[in-house]
Amino acid sequence: MKYIKFKNYEYQVPIGKIVCVGRNYAAHAKELGNEVPEFPVIFLKAASNVIYSGEAVIHPKYSNNLHHEVELVLYIGDTIKNVNEEEAEKAIYGYAVGLDMTLRDLQFEFMKKGDPWTLAKSFDTSAVLSDFILKEDYKLRGDENIILKVNDSIRQNSSIKNMMFSPSKIVKYISEKMTLEKGDLIFTGTPEGVGRVVPGDKIFAEIENVGSLETYIVE
Template sequence: MRTVKIKNSAKEFPIGKIICVGRNYVEHIQELGSEIPEKPVIFLKPASAVIYSGDKIKYPDFSQDMHHEVELVLLIGSTIKNADLQTAENSIAAYGVGLDMTLRDVQNELKKKGHPWTIAKCFDTSAVLSDFILKSDYKLSLNEEIYLKVNDEIKQKDSIAKMMFKPAELIQYISSLMTIEAGDLIFTGTPKGVGKVNKGDKLEAGLENIISLKCNVE
């Protein structure tokens, strides 16, 4: 069973489902040539896709165009359904940084055919997680900058304030569609600057000086 690890603590949380949000930063939507959605775009990843800082991302043999997408990740601490904004905010237990690794060539072919993105998003090692910091230990201002480096070169860096739908709004909306349970993770979308990674690349991602992760592509 995959777990969420808490920074400076022996505490761990079993991971339930991983709910991901697409198209939550306008400039990222524009760089992919997609339409700006009226509501959050939602898809899922399995917990089996999770790896951690220090692990290796495996390049699937059925893709030649794997992209990095760095994201703020929320750990849910209570079970909620049809939540109001305050209940949604209160359900957040901790914050982390994640990489939503995406097979862009596979995704584009699926989109052309009107098929779901599942194959492009759910492969093994496609969800990389940092340690998480408890909400009780750090109050998120939404002015923090999230970043990703490839081989020490900054590729993504932006303020999470640019999210179209903020964390509590995302949780409120998702809870109107499905029950969100303690241990679930929510990937909140990626800012502009996504791009291809190659075998041998070294990735580093983080949220300012709060939390970070490192991993290699093989």
């Protein structure tokens, strides 16, 4: 079982489902040749995909194009269904930095066939997490900088203000489609600048005032 780890607190919460949002930054959607969606694109990762800062991402042998995607991650602390935006905001208990590692070659292949993205998004070590900071200790301003470096070279550098759907809107939308429960995590999408990583690469990701993580790619 994988657990949510909290900054400055020793208790842990089991991770439930991981709901991910695609194409939430217009520039990222455009860089991959995708249309900007009217509503969030939703997919899932398994809790077993999770690793933590300092651990290694294992490059699957069946892919030749592993991409990094840095994201703001939300921790849901209440069970909610069909909530309004104010209730959605209250259900967000904390934040973390996350990496949605993606097998881009498989994803493009699946998209051409009209198949689900699951095997391109949900594989061992595909979800990297920092410790979570609780909202009671820090509440988002909404304009925090979000960056990712590969081997000390900046690849992604944006602000969460560029998200098309805010955290509360995302939670509201998902709650209309499925029940969200304590321990569920929501990856809120990545800004432009995604790119390939290979074994030996080192990744550093950070969101201003939220946290940071480090990982590296191995075969």
